[in-house]
Amino acid sequence: MTCILCRWMVLVGSLDVVFYPGSVALIGASKEAGFYIDPISASKLRDRFFLVNPRSGEVLGLKCYPSILDVPDSVDYAIFAVPAKFVPEALEDCGRKGVRVVHIYSSGFGETGLEEGKQLEEEVLRVAKRYGIRVIGPNCMGVYCPESGLFFSHDLPSEVGSVAFVSQSGGQAVNFVFSGVSRGFRFSKVVSYGNALDVDFVELVDYLAEDRKTSIIGAYVEGLRKTEGLLETLKNASKRKPLVILKGGLTGDGARAAASHTGVLAGSANIWEGLLKQVNAVRVETFDEMADVIVGFLYAFPPRGRGVSIATTSGGSAVIHADLCVRVGLTVPSFSEGTQRALGKIIPIAGASVRNPLDAWFAFQSGILPEALNIVSRDENIHSLIVEVQPGGFKVYTARDPSVVDKFTTILGETCKRIMEEQGKPTMIAVTQSIYPEFEAKIRSMFHNMNLPVYQSIYDAARTLSKLHQYRLSREVRE
């Protein structure tokens, strides 16, 4: 069914068919695999999506074929949701059918640490090679590519974004997409590749580095089976677009956990740290930090210096966050005399409130916050700005006039955008947590809709600015 040229192209390296298959089959269809069936059967792949199960005529209201060989059309991409021991045989059928990519969701392979699991992996690889089938997994969620219609969970957005995420962990691949949703960004391609029997980190990053639909790459790595070409891959990708990496298993206990999870050796912490520094990848320590850094690259940009201005309606928050900014590597310099004088003209209480941090309670209440931020943004000691919005303190005003939220967020948002464009200084908004989750989510999503960098705290924004500044410095040294 598939022409020799096409198959050859897959073999020589393009992963296009992994992300843009013409047709998809699910082998081992059951209602337990509803997180594949429901979203794919509602996507643009719906008419080229086939269920296979020898024991059911129908699953979740969709027809089932007894074997992939019975599917009346060609199949590019097959998802395996059958017990590990049945995988080799099903793979033979796929080979005969001309399937080009197989994603093995099933676990029970090398990650178990048992001889039996390792032997199964070898058998899978043997069959796959014989038929020229590319394998994703086993023990993983596979591919989410909203552009083509591939999904690996319920409730994933169908809108397309420009963030790619490569993850050795399936659960965290799914969670990270939701994390993006909470922060207002969407994805081009997400791959959970588990035990990495065939398609591996290096090949995926090579592909995404060249992918025009991807503007930034995030990666969660536990360890690599193949390290050949790793340095060149990371160097090349990082030159083309920001590369943000979370390396798991950097401690002894973490490395042991990684071995249990995806059956890989985590590698020495020193080697990884050196490697990521050498290629100017942004290194993060948690998935939240990764999402924060991505927001920084997408909706802001690296600051030219370390001086940050903080505006908050709470003096205590100002003090603590000045401390925290310094701890993450920024400075909170005093405003210049000119700035203090200009602020003094619009803020009546002299002294206290016109220094940095700016105690913005008066400015917030009287509506002059945008003007104050404009003044601050022209200060030469200031290279970036963070504005804290406390939904709790805000809520009381909405009781009198519900439109106040729209007005405030629009004006503040436009001010931030203008400062970024005109002054070239990243300007971030920290919407803090409150006891009004819905009100808080509404404020966040209003800023998201304006494509602004929104964080949960001044600390998160400051940590991101520091990482972005470091990235800029290293880039400049290299150029």
Add this chain to the structure above:
Amino acid sequence: MTCILCRWMVLVGSLDVVFYPGSVALIGASKEAGFYIDPISASKLRDRFFLVNPRSGEVLGLKCYPSILDVPDSVDYAIFAVPAKFVPEALEDCGRKGVRVVHIYSSGFGETGLEEGKQLEEEVLRVAKRYGIRVIGPNCMGVYCPESGLFFSHDLPSEVGSVAFVSQSGGQAVNFVFSGVSRGFRFSKVVSYGNALDVDFVELVDYLAEDRKTSIIGAYVEGLRKTEGLLETLKNASKRKPLVILKGGLTGDGARAAASHTGVLAGSANIWEGLLKQVNAVRVETFDEMADVIVGFLYAFPPRGRGVSIATTSGGSAVIHADLCVRVGLTVPSFSEGTQRALGKIIPIAGASVRNPLDAWFAFQSGILPEALNIVSRDENIHSLIVEVQPGGFKVYTARDPSVVDKFTTILGETCKRIMEEQGKPTMIAVTQSIYPEFEAKIRSMFHNMNLPVYQSIYDAARTLSKLHQYRLSREVRE
């Protein structure tokens, strides 16, 4: 009106009247001060709460008196919401009226850095001393004591708890109460004391150390006007109950912010660090961390060792959190052979899933998670347990059977409680953030209602366990 003995008792030190006034007046009542008027007029103080404003007959539907001298009853406690320059005169009136405590909400005093503000403070102190009036503030929110009916914001809970919080910052005093609400704890007494002209940190901590309604004290300090007796105060309080301290202004930029905020000198970082260590106060770096530590003391207890067991439904989360646990000072030791054997009997996939971290997806799906936790809790290498609950992964089950959440949280919660009681090992639940804020909040509040220690991430729980363990070690050395 007030007998000489009562006044004498106030003067010699009891702050009882600060927290339990018989009657309250608000001087400078206007709708802008609704955050005092609305909640106090709905509290048990309602019939002994009087508004004073020479220019209005009524504010927010309540009668106003032209002067405090016109109030027909005695007044123990007066809140000042008048511009700074009118404070000394209004204080004279309070003196004549026999008022015993004045809380000055107004700002525009020493914190402005201006001579004028400092002179006003001196004048206030002079008048207060002449009449024997205790002063809270200026430039602060005052007192929240749900037991007596004192409130300083809308939406504060009227239920009484056992946490006291002392804060130099007003905004953060309010925010911290909401932070407690989100985490399932309530307060005995909260004081925002601002510029600390009279009632200061030392006196407040002395009082709360002896207060039988308070089981734990949190404090946010920027700097102290009076340091006399500080060491003895902290030592004594920390001996009686856990003392958790967030010190602001430990960096140069932070100290400058503190000077602008409450007009105090922040003091050297080294001195504070040494002091807090010496008295075995738990030192935290953010308000969130303070709330987390309080949850740990309230609903759990310090572990006997550093070995923690992690149970999560995501392998990636297991790896990253094993790394993070090690970074905060815990260890994630392998389970003993006996534990692995016992787990192997109930978890079918051998090897991978029965080590530590426990990959609990199977246990979670098949309902044997409580049994697995019981087995783990008996392992001698394990001194504490953290169980991660991901609301996102859970949501899909509720579509088929909504009662599953109740059942799951009840059984898991009871298991955690039993492990704490029978094994003496703190057992924490991490309910992660999701895109279902209401569902997530529901799960959290179900655990809160069972008085369990709930965190937003394994990391937050681990950081807390490490602080609690350190506290226990230092205590043992001292005893």
